[in-house]
Amino acid sequence: MEAIGQIVQDAPNATASPDDLATLWWTLEGRHMGEYLAGQCSFSEHHRRRIRSFLPALGEPVPESPGLLDAWIAQRYLPVFENSWRSYPDVQPCLENLKRLPRGPRLAVLTNGDPEQQRAKIARFGLLDYFEAVLTPTQLGVAKPVAYAAACRWMRTDPAQAVNVGDMLESDVNAAALAGLTGIWLDRGVDFITGGPSPVADEAVLRIERLTDLPGRLSRTSA
Structure with missing residues (x-):
């Protein structure tokens, strides 16, 4: 939640509210992770599919090539996601x-x-x-x-x-x-x-x- 919250905050052209964007993110997570678990796509492709569906709601263009999608994930998503990692104290x-x-x-x-x-x-x-x-x-x-x-x-x-x-x-x-x-x-x-x-x-x-x-x-x- 912390990671997607930061991404939404840094998207001035978003077409939906932060709460709606967070809900959309988790809906897409469930859908495309399910496709990966069913063997319908690779782990990397499940990320690409989620980003393809999410970027229009952020008000951003959707890159056509897998390489550009991977670049967006590497530059915009993964650093924020990895910075949000926490270990529970127990x-x-x-x-x-x-x-x-x-x-x-x-x-x-x-x-x-x-x-x-x-x-x-x-x-x-x-x-x-x-x-x-x-x-x-x-x-x-x-x-x-x-x-x-x-x-x-x-x-x-x-x-x-x-x-x-x-x-x-x-x-x-x-x-x-x-x-x-x-x-x-x-x-x-x-x-x-x-x-x-x-x-x-x-x-x-x-x-x-x-x-x-x-x-x-x-x-x-x-x-």
């Missing part, structure tokens, strides 16, 4: 507590994002060494939700012994459970797709509000 304490457990879990990051960008994000906050792997569709050949089973194979673990922790109820928790893993929902009180309040979950969903609650929750699961 992340490193959680990882330290997990490391101290008598039978601490093996850890990996599973993401549908670009591998270099994801590793850079984790490394910026000194967290990379906590994880055995950063797994993306590039390594696994598939994206979530199929990637849950692929990630278990990569880590040489049975899905029944694996836990997936994420802040997206459907794609991180319910989809992981369908793949045979235990899904734990990190509910930070916001829907990260719409920007609205968290969705309503079934009472059976394992839920935490802070990552520092995770070690205690893990001790009460069979995984």
Whole structure:
């Protein structure tokens, strides 16, 4: 939200209000990320498609060539986006507590994002060494939700012994459970797709509000 807010602020010829532009951005994010996850386009092309649809609302011309679109993304979007990266304060304490457990879990990051960008994000906050792997569709050949089973194979673990922790109820928790893993929902009180309040979950969903609650929750699961 911080990144798109800065881009909107720097667009004097925008044809819509900042709130409407932010809503449009997230709508396009959902649409074109879905196309990427369905294998209909590359990760780079999903960015291009979003920008093609977004630039008219910013009051800017749409470049015809992919190279010019990539240049816009590299110059206007990525620097603002990368500058907006933040680490929640409960992340490193959680990882330290997990490391101290008598039978601490093996850890990996599973993401549908670009591998270099994801590793850079984790490394910026000194967290990379906590994880055995950063797994993306590039390594696994598939994206979530199929990637849950692929990630278990990569880590040489049975899905029944694996836990997936994420802040997206459907794609991180319910989809992981369908793949045979235990899904734990990190509910930070916001829907990260719409920007609205968290969705309503079934009472059976394992839920935490802070990552520092995770070690205690893990001790009460069979995984």
